[in-house]
Amino acid sequence: MSSDSPIITASAHSVPSYLNADNLGPWGIYLQQVDRVTPYLGSLARWVETLKRPKRALVVDVPIEMDDGTIAHFEGYRVQHNTSRGPGKGGVRFHQDVTLSEVMALSAWMSIKNAAVNVPYGGAKGGIRVDPRKLSRAELERVTRRYTSEINIIIGPNKDIPAPDVNTNEQVMAWMMDTYSMNEGSTSTGVVTGKPISLGGSLGRREATGRGVFVVGAEAARNLGLEIKGARIVVQGFGNVGSVAAKLFHEAGAKVIAVQDHKTALFDPAGVDVPALIEHVSHNGTIEGFRAETISAEQFWQTESEILIPAALEGQITAANAPHIKTRMVIEGANGPTTPEADDILRERNILVAPDVIANAGGVTVSYFEWVQDFSSFFWTEEEINQRLVRIMQEAFRSIWQVAQENKVTLRTAAFIIACTRILQAREMRGLYP
Ligand code: NAD
DSSP: OOTTSOOOOOOGGGSOGGGOSSSOSHHHHHHHHHHHHGGGSGGGGGGGGGGGSOSEEEEEEEEEEOTTSOEEEEEEEEEEEEOSSSSEEEEEEEETTOOHHHHHHHHHHHHHHHHHTTOSOOEEEEEEEOOGGGSOHHHHHHHHHHHHHHHTTTOBTTTEEEEEOTTOOHHHHHHHHHHHHHHHTSOOGGGOSSOOGGGTOOTTHHHHHHHHHHHHHHHHHHHTTOOSTTOEEEEEOOSHHHHHHHHHHHHTTOEEEEEEOSSOEEEOTTOOOHHHHHHHHHHHSSSTTSSSEEEOHHHHHHOOOSEEEEOSOSSOBOTTTGGGOOOSEEEOOSSSOBOHHHHHHHHHTTOEEEOHHHHTTHHHHHHHHHHHHHHHTOOOOHHHHHHHHHHHHHHHHHHHHHHHHHHTOOHHHHHHHHHHHHHHHHHHHHOOOO
16 A cells, blocks of 8 residues: 555444444543544554554453362453554453453553553553452462463463553462463563562562652653652552652652552641651551541542642542642553543643653563563663663653643643654554555
8 A cells, every 4th residue: 555545444334342432431531542642643644543443352261160169250351452563561450340441441551651661562451350359379370370371372472471460460470471381381481571580570670660650750840840859749549659659759858748548548747757658558558547647538639739649540530629639740650540531620720740651651661671681581780770760761751741842732642642653653664464
């Protein structure tokens, strides 16, 4: 097809029902985001339909024998949204509410994230519709291994590399790596990332996402002329991402004045002792009971700050609380914490939003380092890893900032412009096969 051929788009009735944007689930939100950037894609817009459908979606039955002898069936998915720039990359989620639509959207956001920080991956995501808390450890292992065998045909170190996501961890990655290796007949550490260090995992991986949040927050603050030292920080979620980000801001002289988790919200105008709070959570599993004033959820969202970090769940900043948020910038540690309506409200109120696809990309960046280290069987020091992470995150943020200024768009739209351009340029250069 020559480059000046007309764009051929699918007619409405040829769009499969699962691709339809009528239901505003996660996939529908993603399609809206793509529509927003299409006017900025120039001649590449003729390829945009590529982004609006996953390359490949595999739905698998995962039957296992339960400890009581009964047979249970779970539905599993692995979606490769795009592999134009490299192998698929994205986590595996074990959750009772996982749907194909959700996994499709998460896989697409991985394509965007990987292209936004310019790591040589496409986007993929997987999931099993299962409540892992209801499984014994042996059942969890059987579910993981059977699921891995079922998706074995489309994953691999050069094809698609899973990683941990909600309710999956180093142990699940170790079982996935072992199952794939047994099926292939050779030890293949590079098939998954987020592995234990003893199996080819990377130093710095656990802290990487929170560290990336801090780097992006510091860059954004610099651009707004805001000092980190003395800045007031509010953090929702004090898990892997939120606690590390809070620790790094604390170490840089900022004051973490409010923290919320699934149990409660705390306030301390002098700044919480973050290392002591981390210690408290490691013993109690929650921030509840720590020495600080307890506040309501409503008060939490209205706490005046310079930087607000949502690092818990999706859909937390909504049309209901966005009008009352009093901060200079929102750094999205969580995936999808801000609804599209809230995004518009924050923009009107001149509150800067550093979007998830860049702000929490530190995790996948160090996953990329893990994969590179596994290929070369040569492991880097934590210092080297952190230095490389900071450089990649800073470069990515600076180019997104520049595109946002040039086009007078939000950082989210700018990140999508850069990412979609990179993906579609690769698509165009590769051409269509056959
Ligand atoms: P985590 O399970 O370690 O921590 C989650 C935190 O959120 C906990 O403190 C929990 O108490 C809190 N929380 C849960 N429900 C809440 C509620 N209703 N209100 C307030 N707080 C609540 O998870 P994590 O790894 O820190 O991930 C947090 C977010 O960051 C998720 O959206 C995840 O997808 C995203 N993310 C994580 C990584 C990573 O490397 N871990 C990478 C990219 C994105």
